Amino acid sequence: MATSRIDCALAGRIALSRGGRVVWFSYGFLVAGMLLSWIAAELAFDAGDLRMAYRWYYAGYGSFAAAALLAALGSFLYLRRSH
Structure with a gap:
């Protein structure tokens, strides 16, 4: 149980860091770019x-x-900041 809380805390810290925000933005960019290009191609x-x-x-x-x-x-960015 404690390991699960530690993992969640670490995942939250990564997601809220500057590098984590860039990674989440890249996933949004991927979905939007693929979806818009697919619609335009159709x-x-x-x-x-x-x-x-x-x-x-x-x-x-x-x-x-x-x-x-x-x-x-x-x-x-995340790895550079964390080390």
Whole structure:
């Protein structure tokens, strides 16, 4: 039981730290970027513009890469501050 409370306290401290906020922002950026690019790709596909549909489709992968970089930055900020 005590271990669970310690784990929750540590997780809360990480989530509220500057690095933790960057990581949570990166997850939001990932979800928003993938969702918006998927909607735009579907709209372009419905309009018959396959070239633009594929561009939006691959833009979703770009948002995934950007979110991964932001998560790495957040982890770096947290680890640098904690040591």
